[in-house]
Amino acid sequence: MKKYLIIVLTLSLVFSGNAQTLEDYFQIAAENNPGLQANYITFEAALERIPQANSLPDPTFSFGYFISPVETRVGPQRARFSLTQMFPWFGTLKASGDVAALNAEAQYQTFLDAKNKLYYQVAAAYYPLYELNKWIELESNNAEILKSYKTIATTKFENDEGTLIDALRVDIMLKDALTNLEILRKKKQPLVTLFNKLLDREEKAEVVVTDSLMASNLAINGDSLLTNNPLLDELDIRLEASRKQKVLAEKQGLPKLGVGLDYVIVGKRTDMAVPDNGQNALMPMVTVGIPIFRAKYKSAKKEALLMQESYSLQKKERINQLISRYEMADFDREKYQDLLQLYDKQIAETQQVLNLLLSAYRNSGGAFEEVLRTQQQLLKYKKMKATALMNHHLAVAQLNYLTAKKY
Template sequence: MRKLLIISILFFAFSAKGQSINDYFLIATENNPELKAKYKEFEASMQRIPQVSSLPDPNLSIGYFISPVETRLGPQNMRFSLSQMFPWFGTLKAQKNVATLMAESKYQAFLNTKNQLFSQVAAVYYPLYELVKLQNIEQENIKILESYKNIANAKFENGKGNLVDVLRVDIMIKDAQTNLEILNKKEPALISWLNSILNRKYDEKIVVSQEIEVIELPFQYRKDSIATNPLLQELELKKQASDVAIEVARKQGLPKLGLGLDYVLVGKGMNNFPDSGKDVIMPMVTFSLPIFRKKYKAATNEAKLMQESYSFQKEAYENKLNGTYYKLVFELEKERDLLKLYEGQVTTLSKSLNLLLAYYSNANKDFEEVLRMQQELLKYQKMQLSSISTFYIKLAELDYLTAKQF
């Protein structure tokens, strides 16, 4: 099979007919606190870059000789020392690269949270859509049953029917009314659930769209886009950061260069030498001696092990995504087949019900069959709605796997 029939809801944004799911995606993006927290983590990680790519602070020391040191040119009264350490060549750039890659991984984590949020919205929006449609079906069912009751009453009063038909349809009306009451009570729960995801008041009004249209999509729907899943991208960036961290650990194990300057204030000497009382300026060069190698070796091994860990995590998650993809495709195909079956059953039952009702109106027969077929029609209408809701939820999960942008 090359193509998969997919039922897709087309909505008109902020219209009287309802708001599309994309509208609620936008509201969730702007309001959801978990998503905001992830973005703040990304922003915080960006502040790490200038911290690791800057030179260490210079050192300034001041010394005062309580007992001045007498020299041939005069007594030394005060000493100033200024020094600056420089890491090995390329260390700061490597540290900056590590911080940059880690910040990019945080952004991918933010994107993954956003995609998860969209899937959560869909998991509530479509059942709410189903509930609204079920309410309409039950209301219409009650009207139909009441019309049946009027027909049964009229035939009973004319002596052409029996009381059992009236009582039977009355029982079905009460069942339908109870079902409608349950649906009405369930609606606030779904609305509050969706509003909690949107970070709004629990009772704020939610209006779902009513428009649907059938379209076709390729069988391998967005299969190649699995590689763009933010979690995979996040693990790849962390793997790259660990690779650069190995270089950082190696460079940190090399000597550091220090440049400095000493300035000594010298008082006037008692001897009349030409340079008597002249201050002393002394440039200095220092080197660190990284002779304790265990910590540098451990840092290198840590980076290598984390690189291997991220590689295995990415491979495992990629396998999981591919396996879930084919599972969801199967479930979409199943719902498509069921929808096709339900659509045919509803059409056939509607025609049969009209014929039976006409036959009953002209003869005193088959009222029980009329009621049975009405319930059968109602069952398939509800199953059709349930299948549509399930279909869209699974499609939203598939869009999450393939990192679809809305």
């Protein structure tokens, strides 16, 4: 129990001011997210089943009154008090407690997986905000560049060095850019709301997003994919719990022992004097519960065996899914890393072409349409780079979740 409290206290760090890193947001989400809190409370509730499973059944107390007193040598029996305590067969309570403890441990693994999944969800909501901010920045810069082009084209037209078509063409593209910029700005609030709700914060709470991301050149260590993974550890623990459940079913099918005490109130005889006249009777008792009806015990044992088989198959299926998802996520990570290198080259070369075309246009006044086309191509590559960088980090975040990376 102590180790669980330490982990929870670690998760419940309180940060002052605005969080500046994604890891800070992970901690805030771990502290505030109601779904994760509910998952942990479910684990705490499972812990409370352990003392229930370890406890003896309640003693039985009974009282009987003789409407027609039973005459005995020492007097008539008036009433009877009985107290009985049943004890399950040796080891039954321990087996029951073991099952409850293992089920609680399995629920804790479910909580750990929920925490890892929440971290992935936070990352999956964080990186699109980076992409959007980058697109807004690029579109805003593009609008400013088009305004400068419009000024150049208008000046050349006024000096009879260019055509009106050039000025109109750049004006059309500028209007498109401003409209796109407005749409992108409107898109930000829904993404901010999605992110803040994962942290259980106000919809419009400020989200600080880094203005630059770097692609990771380090391969994710896949060794932990099948080790120390809550998704698999949960099934291992449930498999062990089902083995203990089989032991418990066998123990429950054994006799139950009970001890008790009867106290009988005896009235005095008035017709004659006898030794111990009216002496109340005290009688110790031993009770044996005989499990004659075996069907329920056999059924409980078979249920435990079937659950063992089920958990084994579930684990095999989860392993297959984890390996498949890991390979796809790792492929995506490498794919977007390669695309980032490609886009860097294309951006550099397209910028060179644009500089040459713009210089030629300023000198001769020709090929302005090619200048605009190249400018839009450059914008496209920069946006594709921002999107590839986002997807690269999303793939890394998924790999971190699949390998149960510790933050």
